[in-house]
Amino acid sequence: MITITGLKKNFGHKQVLKGIDLTFKDGEIVSIIGGSGTGKSTLIKCVMRLIKPAEGKILIDGKDITFVEDEYKLSAVRRSMGYLFQEGALFDSLNVGENVAFGLQYLTDEKPADYKKIVKEKLALVGLKDIEHMRPSELSGGMKKRVALARVLAVSPKYLLYDEPTSGLDPIMSDIISDLILELKNKLGQTSVVITHDIKSAYKISDRIVFLYDGKILMQGTPAEFKKSDNPYVRQFMDGSSRGPIQMKLTND
Amino acid sequence: MFKLIGKYLITFFNECGKAFTMLHTAAFWLWRAPFEWHEAMRQSVKIGIDSLTVTTLTSVFTGMVLALQGGNTITSVFNEPMYVGTLVGFSLIRELGPVLTAVVVVGRAGAAVTAEIGTMEVTEQIDALYTLGTNPSRQLVLPRMFAFLLTVPLLTLFANFSGIFGGYLVAVYGLGVPPESYLSDITTFMGAGDFMHGFIKSIFFAFMVGTVACYKGLDTRGGAEGVGRSTTVSVVTSMVLILVLDYFLTAILTALRI
Numbered sequence: 001m002i003t004i005t006g007l008k009k010n011f012g013h014k015q016v017l018k019g020i021d022l023t024f025k026d027g028e029i030v031s032i033i034g035g036s037g038t039g040k041s042t043l044i045k046c047v048m049r050l051i052k053p054a055e056g057k058i059l060i061d062g063k064d065i066t067f068v069e070d071e072y073k074l075s076a077v078r079r080s081m082g083y084l085f086q087e088g089a090l091f092d093s094l095n096v097g098e099n100v101a102f103g104l105q106y107l108t109d110e111k112p113a114d115y116k117k118i119v120k121e122k123l124a125l126v127g128l129k130d131i132e133h134m135r136p137s138e139l140s141g142g143m144k145k146r147v148a149l150a151r152v153l154a155v156s157p158k159y160l161l162y163d164e165p166t167s168g169l170d171p172i173m174s175d176i177i178s179d180l181i182l183e184l185k186n187k188l189g190q191t192s193v194v195i196t197h198d199i200k201s202a203y204k205i206s207d208r209i210v211f212l213y214d215g216k217i218l219m220q221g222t223p224a225e226f227k228k229s230d231n232p233y234v235r236q237f238m239d240g241s242s243r244g245p246i247q248m249k250l251t252n253d
Numbered sequence: 254m255f256k257l258i259g260k261y262l263i264t265f266f267n268e269c270g271k272a273f274t275m276l277h278t279a280a281f282w283l284w285r286a287p288f289e290w291h292e293a294m295r296q297s298v299k300i301g302i303d304s305l306t307v308t309t310l311t312s313v314f315t316g317m318v319l320a321l322q323g324g325n326t327i328t329s330v331f332n333e334p335m336y337v338g339t340l341v342g343f344s345l346i347r348e349l350g351p352v353l354t355a356v357v358v359v360g361r362a363g364a365a366v367t368a369e370i371g372t373m374e375v376t377e378q379i380d381a382l383y384t385l386g387t388n389p390s391r392q393l394v395l396p397r398m399f400a401f402l403l404t405v406p407l408l409t410l411f412a413n414f415s416g417i418f419g420g421y422l423v424a425v426y427g428l429g430v431p432p433e434s435y436l437s438d439i440t441t442f443m444g445a446g447d448f449m450h451g452f453i454k455s456i457f458f459a460f461m462v463g464t465v466a467c468y469k470g471l472d473t474r475g476g477a478e479g480v481g482r483s484t485t486v487s488v489v490t491s492m493v494l495i496l497v498l499d500y501f502l503t504a505i506l507t508a509l510r511i
């Protein structure tokens with residue numbers, strides 16, 4: 001279980017997270033939605049401790065990692081989590097096969113002789129095949145995303161943090177990935193936190209949806225609760241309308 | 254004016270502090286995790302090969318220029334080109350070999366390392382290392398520090414030989430110095446101490462260049478533009494530090510009679 005209390009984070013003078021209280025229970029899929037720049041990525045980066053929070057508390061299975069500095073302790077806690085980066089973050093210096101296999105040597109007990117087989121398997125899960133020898137620079141955005149996903153799945157962590165897993169994918173592929181996340185929960189009991197702009201996918205896979213607005217949680221609840229919510233902010237976002245209380249800034253003030 | 258200098262000094266020491274923190278973390282992981290030999294060797298080969306041609310070219314011509322300038326000056330005083338070998342050998346082994354090699358390595362390999370690590374930083378590949386059970390100290394810094402420490406002294410050795418060879422060409426075929434006396438000028442006057450002098454310098458240069466290159470890479474912020482900026486800063490900083498360090502090392506080593 002991951003418990004977040006009173007989490008705050010600023011970059012310089014810019015207050016990004018303004019006090020987040022949130023719990024991810026084991027075996028649950030939680031979708032985080034909200035406009036661009038509201039701090040969704042920042043939130044899950046704090047959980048992975050890629051960013052150090054300013055205030056608050058983050059417990060991973062009871063271990064407080066909020067302000068831990070010791071790299072060794074941090075790396076031990078990070079082992080239970082996988083992270084899909086918004087832009088994939090594939091290693092340019094390695095080919096696709098080496099990228100997917102990368103975490104195996106550090107995070108699993110798999111034998112190097114089996115790496116090839118695992119890579120093939122995980123790539124197949126995300127609908128890719130025979131691209132092991134290709135370089136990340138030769139892939140399209142959507143393919144990069146799926147290779148990155150395969151790289152996370154290869155190490156089968158307990159908690160999976162996905163930063164926009166379906167953005168940049170065609171609708172059919174998006175749905176395949178959504179099904180995959182559901183299947184991982186049902187078969188392996190994996191816990192997933194999914195940042196998404198894909199409302200259809202959020203409705204389909206989530207046990208709970210968290211709506212982030214202006215650095216705070218505006219609403220959280222089941223997909224059914226979101227569907228019938230009459231909060232004007234929530235309605236505008238879920239229905240994807242330009243008219244409503246949320247005013248996107250089109251100019252830089 | 255003083256304020257400005259003060260500000261520069263504060264920035265400089267602040268940066269030094271952060272660079273040492275990086276080294277400290279790297280040293281920490283050196284004990285805690287197996288050393289990545291494979292990557293270290295790959296980097297050594299890359300840095301060595303990248304810099305070999307330019308190092309050779311630079312040092313051959315430096316040796317030639319030393320022989321030519323030195324030979325002509327000595328001839329105008331003594332009427333014959335005496336001790337050209339000594340001049341070329343001393344200058345190269347104690348000073349120019351280590352300095353020129355370090356400068357070439359900064360331009361070829363130092364810039365490449367900063368750009369590579371910087372790109373990894375701005376594209377979140379560094380963060381990805383953390384999420385996949387390892388870290389940049391172990392994966393990037395340690396292998397590259399090893400590679401610099403291995404290749405720079407070797408390249409320096411190589412530069413010394415090619416410089417002496419360049420000097421030989423000019424001295425023997427241009428100034429008419431007998432080949433035996435060119436070589437004996439070097440061997441009679443030079444000892445193991447001179448060699449050590451150059452060798453110690455090259456180790457310090459390697460350490461400094463590697464530290465600056467890795468640190469500036471990890472310190473990169475702000476997209477592709479940031480990578481360009483930190484690469485430039487990395488090269489300029491290393492170049493200046495080589496010359497500054499060279500002065501102090503010479504002073505210290507001479508005081509220690511090396």
Ligand SMILES: Nc1ncnc2c1ncn2[C@@H]1O[C@H](COP(=O)(O)OP(=O)(O)O)[C@@H](O)[C@H]1O
Pocket residue numbers: 011016035036037038039040041042043
């Ligand atoms: N490393 C950083 N330095 C400065 N500002 C940052 C940094 N990371 C994110 N931000 C700022 O924090 C805000 C939230 O970013 P992010 O969490 O990426 O938003 P989201 O993922 O919801 O689109 C943005 O306004 C962004 O400019």
Ligand SMILES: [Mg+2]
Pocket residue numbers: 040041042086163
């Ligand atoms: Mg984001």
